[in-house]
Amino acid sequence: MGQSTRKAEIARRRQRRRKMLKLRGKFAKARTEGERKFVLSKVVLVAPTVSADQFTELMRAKTKPV
Numbered sequence: 001m002g003q004s005t006r007k008a009e010i011a012r013r014r015q016r017r018r019k020m021l022k023l024r025g026k027f028a029k030a031r032t033e034g035e036r037k038f039v040l041s042k043v044v045l046v047a048p049t050v051s052a053d054q055f056t057e058l059m060r061a062k063t064k065p066v
Helices: 002-029 033-046 052-063
Strands: none
Touching: 002 033, 002 052, 033 052
16 A cells, blocks of 8 residues: 555656756746746746755756866
8 A cells, every 4th residue: 555655756756857857958948037937937836845046056057067
C-alpha cells in the first residue's frame, strides 16, 4: 500500500523536474520583462517552495561559464 504512494511521489518529482527544465528554457529565451514575469508566475505554480529570486539565481549560475 505504501509503495503506490511512493511511486506517485516519484512521478510528481520527475514531472516537476521536466516542467522546470522547460520553464528555464523559456525564461532564457524571454526577451521582454513581461515574458519573464509570466514564466516566473508559472514557476511559482509548479514549485511553490522556489522563489523568483532563487529561480533567477539558478539561471545565472547555470549560464555562467566555469
